[in-house]
Amino acid sequence: MPIRVRLNVMLAERNVKSKELAEFVGITEANLSLLKQGKVKGVRFDTLERICTYLKCQPGDLLRHEDDDASA
Amino acid sequence: MPIRVRLNVMLAERNVKSKELAEFVGITEANLSLLKQGKVKGVRFDTLERICTYLKCQPGDLLRHEDDDASA
DNA sequence: CTGATATTATTGTTTTACGATAATTAATAT
DNA sequence: ATATTAATTATCGTAAAACAATAATATCAG
Numbered sequence: 001m002p003i004r005v006r007l008n009v010m011l012a013e014r015n016v017k018s019k020e021l022a023e024f025v026g027i028t029e030a031n032l033s034l035l036k037q038g039k040v041k042g043v044r045f046d047t048l049e050r051i052c053t054y055l056k057c058q059p060g061d062l063l064r065h066e067d068d069d070a071s072a
Numbered sequence: 073m074p075i076r077v078r079l080n081v082m083l084a085e086r087n088v089k090s091k092e093l094a095e096f097v098g099i100t101e102a103n104l105s106l107l108k109q110g111k112v113k114g115v116r117f118d119t120l121e122r123i124c125t126y127l128k129c130q131p132g133d134l135l136r137h138e139d140d141d142a143s144a
Numbered sequence: 145c146t147g148a149t150a151t152t153a154t155t156g157t158t159t160t161a162c163g164a165t166a167a168t169t170a171a172t173a174t
Numbered sequence: 175a176t177a178t179t180a181a182t183t184a185t186c187g188t189a190a191a192a193c194a195a196t197a198a199t200a201t202c203a204g
Contacts, residue, residue: 003117003124003131018181030163033182041160042192044114045075045135052075052137059075060132063117065124090150090153103193113191114161 004064005038010055035070076136077110082127097122 011021022032027048034040035047048059055061081088094104097119106112107119120131127133 001125003121011168021181023116025099027161028165029181030165030183034161037182039183040162041118042114042116042120044161044191046113047073047161048114048135049075049137053073058132058137059131059135063131064119065121065130091148099192100194100196100197102152103151106192109151111152112193116160116192119192 001066004024005035005040006062006064007036007051010057010061014055016055017035021054024054038039038072073138077107077112077142078109078139079104079137081121082129082133083108086127088127093123093126112133 010016011018018029018032022029022031025032026062027047031040048062052059061068082088083093090101090104090108094101098106099119103112106114120134123134124131
């Protein structure tokens with residue numbers, strides 16, 4: 001039951017492109033993609049903070065402690 | 073408006089001692105204390121996951137994107 | 145005071161987030 | 175089909191930092 005990164009969903013919902021988010025956050029599109037795909041083992045709070053700021057959401061919207069719930 | 077770590081609150085609410093959580097999570101008490109005090113710059117998902125498991129909560133309960141809200 | 149718990153401090157190691165870049169793979173036109 | 179754009183994946187390298195191990199203080203409860 002790992003931590004699931006729901007950035008994917010959030011971007012889709014808000015129709016935000018990876019490119020613009022990456023630019024705002026200050027990380028490369030490549031790394032943002034890795035984060036989106038849940039291929040990073042952790043995250044720095046300042047990165048998380050900027051993502052939350054741009055998406056106007058909470059960490060809880062991006063990180064979920066469950067992996068089987070498909071009823072988003 | 074940084075990410076605030078609310079582990080402190082969660083432990084108090086559930087009356088869980090740092091020692092037992094640290095042991096469960098598999099990190100030293102020292103490092104857990106740093107995390108509690110918000111003195112780390114990030115967190116690994118597997119650490120976050122175990123904390124959530126032990127406290128039966130979500131990442132959103134531990135991480136907040138605000139620093140002035142006192143109305144918990 | 146004594147003992148248990150928690151914080152802080154050091155030092156060191158290993159992991160890894162992230163940059164920079166490029167190649168590949170979608171999509172979306174034209 | 176062929177550009178154009180957006181997104182993913184892949185390599186390599188580096189700087190940051192999570193974390194261990196340990197010890198020294200605090201802090202709090204008996």
